[in-house]
Each structure stands twice: as structure tokens, then as C-alpha cells.
Amino acid sequence: MHASMANGSEPIEPDLSDNDSSYPGSYHSFHEGEYVLPNDEQEQDRLDLSHHIYLMLLKGELYKAPIQRPGRVLDLGTGTGIWAIDFADEYPEAEVVGIDLSPIQPSWVPPNCRFEVDDFEQPWSFSSPFDYIHGRELEGAIRDHDKLFEQAFDNLNPNGWFEMATMAVDTYSDDDTHLNATCLLDMAKHLDISSKSFGKDMRSVTTWKERFEQAGFINVKEEVIKLPQSPWPKDSKLKELGRYHQLNMLEAMPTYSFALFTRMLGWKRVQIEALLAGVRHELKDLSNHLYTKVHIVYGQKPA
Template sequence: MVASPKAKEAMPAPASRPAAAGGPPGEDAADDTDDTASTIGSLPSSTASLSQSIFEYRKIFGRTYHSDVGNAEAWQPNDARHAEAMDIFHHLNTLILSGKLYTAPLPKKIQKAVDIGTGTGIWAFDFADEFPEAEVIGTDVSPIQPTWVPPNLKFEIDDLNLEWTWPDNTFEYIHSRSLIGVVEDWEGFYRQAFRCCKPGGYVEDVSNSVMAFSLDGIVKEGSALDQWGKVFFEGGNKFGRTFKIVEDDIHRKCMEKAGFVDIVIKDIQVPVGAWPKDKTQQELGIWAKMALESDLEGYVNYIWGVVLGWTPEEISTYCAAFRRELKNTRIHGMYTTRVAYARKPE
């Protein structure tokens, strides 16, 4: 079920930086914006032939990205460093969900499930282990998943923003996670999910808000933590992919419009840093801090540098300030993780 790349309009010229610009990002925010593609080996596929461009990566600020950088899924790098950061986030998300991979009330036995935008494939891998009798598919535009997988799991190259080619009523469970800044049309996303979901089946998404806050007001306006969400919001507007998934209540509105019922929305406040006194919350905060610090530049380079026009020096300065605030236990930063699931009527 491979989709050929979709033609994209040219990216707009870099926008001017927000007035409140700060700066630390590091050695990775380098000076080269080399677009030279590096070809990787072919990936086995049981579906349509792949365009060679899918197997070509581009270098931006010394990092590799999916070849079609105007694509909805291309704002994060696909190199080994960022893959490690995504796997750390996977562990963090399981802690947030109390050790679970999902919250939808799935039956003990399901036949077919799909993980849309699977990334490194770690969630699909764990889900396939938990449901050994189910056929599990993980899809992504970059072939960065492991080659050794459980016998009931396979990975496919696919762009979630193109028309889904699965037949109607294919999956009992459709899972996605961290698609902020990725989906071009959330109404279209859930419309396709509704079509491909079996009657009685579930769709579920986990998204993290990029807005930092503190219950005690210690995250000050203009601080690096405060700027994080604001700059991503502006970048999303320029990029054409919203980062306001939680703030605009995207899941509820689009699930309802698609026809899903029994919609459940749960917001979880996640600390960032080792400041909480409660041991469980402190563990969450330490892992959240680790997930961000493991590749902070990877999260900001494309949106902030390519889209908004920040220089490598400005990005580096901002990232240094951001790291200092993460280490300061007097700053009680938090963000919201939203878990949303819904059922397709029988």
C-alpha cells in the first residue's frame, strides 16, 4: 500500500523571526544547508512500486530529512539521533499512559490494526507483541524501521496525507501519535480513518501540546519555555500544518464530523524536569526532559530555521537558554498530553 509522492507547491520564503527571539541549539545547527541526496537501500514492499525519491534523503543544517521537505511529515529529521529521541518519547508516553500502549477499550482479540506515522516503529512492534494473532501494519514516509520484526508485523511506505488505498472496513484499530505539524487536513484524516475502520472498531490518537505552562505561574512570558509553543504556532501557520491540536480541540471536532461516536478525550498534565516532589511525577519529568534534550535541535531546526528564517547562531542561543530552564528546578514547566479515541458505529 505504497503511495507515490504527491507534488507539492514551493515552500514560501522564510518568514521574519518573532520579536521575542532568544537563542541556544548546538553543534547540530551547523552552517551547511546541503540539499545533496544520499540514497539508501531498497525496502521490501508488497505493494506498488516506490518512486526512487522516497529513498533519497536531504541534508539541512547537517541533518537528514525525508526527501520531500515540503511534505507534511518532513519537519523532523529521520537520522539516528532523532530516532533515539523518538524512542525515548515512546517510553515517556507509556509512562504517561500508566504502562499502556493504548486506552481505547479494545477486545482481547483483534484481526487487523494499523499505526499511522509509525516513525521508528517501536509502538507497532510492542503492539504486535501484545496481540500476536493480529496483523499489524506500521506506515511512514521514511524507511527507518527495524528489519527484524515479529511475524505479524510489517512496515509500509505511505504518506498519510494522500488518499488511503486500503479497502473500506479494513481495521479494527487505527492508531496514531505525535502527528502535530504533520497532517494537512485533519477532517480528511478522520474521514479516511472512518472509511477504513471496521464498524465497532476504534481510532485513537495521542498528541502533545507544544505550549508550556506552570500551575504556579513561574513560566514567565518571554522565557525560552514560553517561546517554544509560540514559535511553533507561528511556524505551523507558515508551514501550513497546525501545531494547535489540543488548543483548537481538533480531535473532538473532526471525529464527530467524520461520524465517530463515544468520543473520549483525556488531558494529562506532564511535568518537564526533576522539580516535582511526587516520585511518579518526578519520573515523568525526568523522562520528558531527557526526551527533549536528546535532540532539541532536531525539533527546532526545520520549522525555526528553514520556515521562519532563524540563523544557526540564533537557534543555538535559544536552545542553550531552553536547556538552562529545563535544568532549573525552580521553574515548574509542564505541557499537556491529549489522548483521544472514538468508535465507529456498528
């Protein structure tokens, strides 16, 4: 693991800012190729949009685990750092550390928040354990879930909490209109196939609860929340959520599909563009009452 993790105080190294650009957009140069999404400005904006969606879903809350007075907090795959910054603002007495493959976080942050360039899939060597470890939207970035969950367990204080959350790649409806969205269903199928070929399964979330328990966590809970994929609901708040997530999907689908389908499935650009055109059409057809499921799993290390 990166040296900054060992002493817990080294700043992000600026020489990691030169990114590989073999695909459209810029990509992580630290442990290059381990994460399929870019780290350019457009993707950073999408990550912040995703954070806003979670805030709406959780009614302004940053987490679901019943944490109390956390002293040290770790945010895995922190991205732009927006969650870590918000958490540090809400808990000024806490020490918040965010790690990511890219140094894309702002330099002006709360005094109790810092960021390090690190790969959470490598062996952890933090100087002291945490009271709360958080990971969000990491599907497609995890090669070994069991190892990750075990490392989280080992790096928690007794009674500490570990929480993971993700938006599923699958599409659902309560009236079978999702069956009309054949391109979206095809996209989900091929994301499943290609991500498994890449070694980072994007459909593993249904196994998280059991894996938490196997890692030793107790009081494990899973919450599943419906998230509209377009502004079809009549309810104004759900409609707004659907509008935001529709944009989120329209931004994410091209980057995921180009990175995975070209590398793993050998698809040509014209094939991907044709599928994406169908996806865009289906997401904008409000007669399709589409939603996905947001899974939030959290568990506690025994005393």
C-alpha cells in the same frame, strides 16, 4: 498513495534509503519536505524515548480506546515501529501494519507485523478495513486534519476505533512559575506561528475531539494528562517522567526550531541558538514547576 498500500503486502523499497541532507541530520526522501524532523539515528532514539514516556504515562498500556480482539491494526507515522512491534507482540492474533515516510524500522519484527513506506496524507487504498487505527506524536505532520480523520473513519470496520495522542507544545504550571520560563513561552509562540505558516499546525490538538465527532465518530473521549518537563516533582515516578521528557525536549527543540524558524520565519542560526540556550537553562531550573499536557482522543465508528 504508494503502490504498497494497494495490495497490502509489498515490502519497503530499498531505493528510498538515500535521504536529502539539506539540513543537519538525514531527512525523508519519500514526499520530501512534508515532514520537518530528520530521520537520523539521534531522532530515532528520541522517538523510542517518547514511546517509553507514553508507556510510563499509561502505566504500561499501549492505548486508551476500549478495543477488543482487534483483527487488523494500522499505525500512522510509525517512526521506528516500536509501538507497532509492541502491539503485535501483545496481540499475536492481530495483523499490524505500520506506515511512515521513511524505511527506518527494524527488519526483524513479529510475524504479524509489517511496515510500508507511505504518506498517510495521500488518498488511502488499503485492501481491507481495520479494527483499530492509531496515531501518536503527529502534530506538525498533518496538513489537513479533517481529511485524515475522515479517511480513518472510512477505513475502519463498523465498531472500530480511531485513537490519536500528542504532547502539547505549550508550557504550564500550577503556581505560575511557567511565567518565569520566557524562552520556553517564546519558543511555543514561534512554533505555533511557523508551523501554521508551514501548513501543519502544531496547536490543533484542542480541536481534535470536535473534529472526530464531525467525521462521524461516536463515543468520543478526550483524556488530558500532565507531563512534567523537568525532574522537579517530589514524587519519584513523576520525577523520572520529568527527567525523560526533559531529555526529549532538549533533543526535539533544536530540530524543530532550525527546520521551521529558518524556512518560515527567516531566522538566522545565531537567533535560534540564543533562544535554545535560554530554553535549556529554563528546563534545568527546577524552581520552575513546568509541565505540558498530553492529549489522547479516541472515537468509535458506528455499527
